Amino acid sequence: METPALSEQFKMLLERGAQELFEDNHHRMACADLFTSRHTIADDDLRRFFLGLQHGTVTLVRGARFNTLDRPVAVGRWGLLSREKGGCRYNAEYLPQIAAYVEAIQELGYPSERVFFELPHVALKLDLAVVGDDGAIVVLGEAKRAVLMLDAVLEEIQDRYSTVDPGEEGRNEARQLAWRLWRTRAPYLWFIAPAARRAYRVRYAPLAFEPLPALPRATDIGLAHALARRLPVPILRGRQSPNHAVQQPRLAMLASAADRERSAAEAVSSLEQLNRQSLEGGRQ
Known part of the structure; x- marks a missing residue:
């Protein structure tokens, strides 16, 4: 029996995942239809996706969910x-992203721990x-x-954000990437799209992008050595939300006001109790 093409295997995988999601969420879904995307x-992305499954770099679980x-x-x-209520929608950005993850580890030699x-x-x-x-x-x-x-x-970054960190505000994709680059000062940028990888050596102040034939292998930049343990998630900003610092003074004021109200209520209660005791003593 002939093995189905990778695209057909992937479609069957998604259809099975949609059916599983429907079975597990039938009270929220009307059917298990897979919306057309x-x-x-891309075949290159599919090849790396299935290679990742084969080697355990990526694992699938029920409902077409996955882990790296x-x-x-x-x-x-x-x-x-x-x-969704009427079926399932394919998350298109994940396939090339998974393929790049597999490529970095299995082809370019970066230890998975990093x-x-x-x-x-x-x-x-x-x-x-x-x-x-x-x-x-x-x-x-x-x-x-x-x-x-x-x-x-890339063009918008060079036109508008090459000389200063624009900050996180705004949903503009170029601004967001420029902010991430300025914040991390990463020496390499790897653009990922369906069947496409574009690597750049990044210079700062001003931001400049030198195109590379491919992302350097781990051995070329001294990152191929084995690690004793998985590196922790890098903390690139404070854990508190942007609004946390603004909210804190107000929360403190509210807490102080509540404390004052409780103290006043307790004082009134104590005074009333003393008055009752005095009245009772007088009657005796």
Whole structure:
């Protein structure tokens, strides 16, 4: 029997995941339909995806959820599908991102202990990162759903954000990437899109991008040596939310006001009790 093409295998995997999500969430979903996706599903990305499954670099769990080697959880930390009332939607950005993760470890030789996938808020929500022994970001990976988005983002960064850190505010993708670069000072940028990887050597003050034929291998930049343990998630900003510091004085004021109200109520209660005792003594 002929082995199905990778694209057909992937489609079957998604359909099975959609059915499992429906079975587990039938009270929230009307059916297990898989919505048609207009996004490119590249054979090179599929090849690396299935290679990652074969070698355990990526593991699948029920509902087309998956783990990478960093921070796995029993139910799968991420999902290839998003559940909706009328079916399931394919999360297109994850396939090229997974493929790049597998490529970094299995082809470019970076030890898995220093490669991170989809980092959390404290690590600036980087799509992918390779970390040095000191916890510094050496390779900053930025994933996009389409190749055309890569050039536009880079051009806008150079036009608008090359001389100063623009800060985190705003949802503009170029501004967000510029902010992450300025914050981490990563020497390498790895743009990731379907079947496309673009590597750059990054210079700062001003920001400048030198195109490279490919991302350097781990041996070329001194990161191939084995590690005794997995590196921790890099803390690239404070753990408290941006609003935390603003809220604290108000919370303190509210707490003080509440304390004053309690003290006043207790004083009134004590005074009333003394009055009652005096009256009772007088009657006696």
